[in-house]
Amino acid sequence: xxxxxxxxGDSVRDDPATVEEGNARxxxxxxxxxxxxxxxxxxxxxxxxxxxxxxxxxxxxxxxFVDGFRSRRGFVRWSQRTALHTLxxxxxxxxxxxxxxxxxxxxxxxxxxxxxxxxxxxxxxAAARQRRAVxxxxxxxxxxxxxxxxxxxxxxxxxxxxxxxxxxxxxxxxPAMRPALTEMDEKQGWAIRHALxxxxxxxxxxxxxxxxxxxxxxxxxxxxxxxxxxxxxxxxQMVIRQPHDDPDGPFFRESWAAVELLPAFATxxxxxxxxxxxxxxGEKKDMDVTRL
Numbered sequence: 117x118x119x120x121x122x123x124x125g126d127s128v129r130d131d132p133a134t135v136e137e138g139n140a141r142x143x144x145x146x147x148x149x150x151x152x153x154x155x156x157x158x159x160x161x162x163x164x165x166x167x168x169x170x171x172x173x174x175x176x177x178x179x180x181f182v183d184g185f186r187s188r189r190g191f192v193r194w195s196q197r198t199a200l201h202t203l204x205x206x207x208x209x210x211x212x213x214x215x216x217x218x219x220x221x222x223x224x225x226x227x228x229x230x231x232x233x234x235x236x237x238x239x240x241x242a243a244a245r246q247r248r249a250v251x252x253x254x255x256x257x258x259x260x261x262x263x264x265x266x267x268x269x270x271x272x273x274x275x276x277x278x279x280x281x282x283x284x285x286x287x288x289x290x291p292a293m294r295p296a297l298t299e300m301d302e303k304q305g306w307a308i309r310h311a312l313x314x315x316x317x318x319x320x321x322x323x324x325x326x327x328x329x330x331x332x333x334x335x336x337x338x339x340x341x342x343x344x345x346x347x348x349x350x351x352x353q354m355v356i357r358q359p360h361d362d363p364d365g366p367f368f369r370e371s372w373a374a375v376e377l378l379p380a381f382a383t384x385x386x387x388x389x390x391x392x393x394x395x396x397x398g399e400k401k402d403m404d405v406t407r408l
Contacts, residue, residue: 144244145182150175165273165283166293170266173201173291174259181255182247184226188215188370189312191224195378196308198255200301201291203265204386206258208379215374223247266389288397296392297385303331304381311373314357314365318345321356332377333384340376 162168177198185191195211214220222230222237223246230237238246273282283293291297307328315321325341337343344351354368362368 144184145179147179150179162282162284164267165288167263167266169288169293170201170203170263170291171259174262177201178251178255178259181251182244184243184247185224186227187225187229188221189366191215191221192312192370192374192378193305193308195374196304196381197301199378199382200297200304200385201262202255202258202382202385203262203389204382204384205261205265206255206382208382210254211378211382212374215371223250265386269390283397294389294392296388300331300333300384300388303327304377304384307331308373308377308381311355311377312366312369314355314361314369316356317358318352318356321345331384332380333388335380335383335387336377337380 177194180194181198185194192211192215195215198206199208199211214224218233222233223243224230225233226240226243230243237243289298291301307324310324315324321344322341328336328340329338344355351368351372354362354365355372357365
């Protein structure tokens, strides 16, 4: 089951990067080959389906990264979801470094916006190869670290009376079968989307700040709103769109949201997962549940 996609067209998920420049076409994640591989996966019972659900969600995160992004904003949105689905194993600082790196953005973006980052951006095939390399070096190891962190906290479902009572990872709704992570994902997605969009008034920003503690599990800087409204007039001008949005506002807010939110969101995911309860969709009352 795929996690919810962004609602503003930031990502290229379900729309592979096929931007053309002359005769060059972007090489993207080969879902057909992956489907053939997974169709041959042994149909064994999953006694820790939370691990299976986490792995499924991470597979889509990796696929999105290999596909690339239409915009820097899209990468920031992906970063929020990836911080959660790697349970904070991919640090917020890793995302921030990519956001400010010209060579990285030139490789991550599949639109013509990538030409603004370096004088001679790689062609689309070369950029796709770079993304696969980064996925192998950084993203996938973080996914495996998240599985390692979850493995002994995942409930083991054992029932000798009726094998049909085993929860299946494919049928689960929540990341790692933890409703708290779904709640956090939705609230963090809301918070970062509005940070990227900007705010209609100081009061709207003040109210956003009051919900940020919940979205970040109280990991966001407690003085963030104070700094913007009282101490940082330039940031305030860029974040509050009234009376009009500054032409540089969108780019500034991407940078600001990355620095201020992504590290806090990654830490929040890491903190929440250790104590979050597990919920099996369709769980039966006569199931024997053990935790090792």
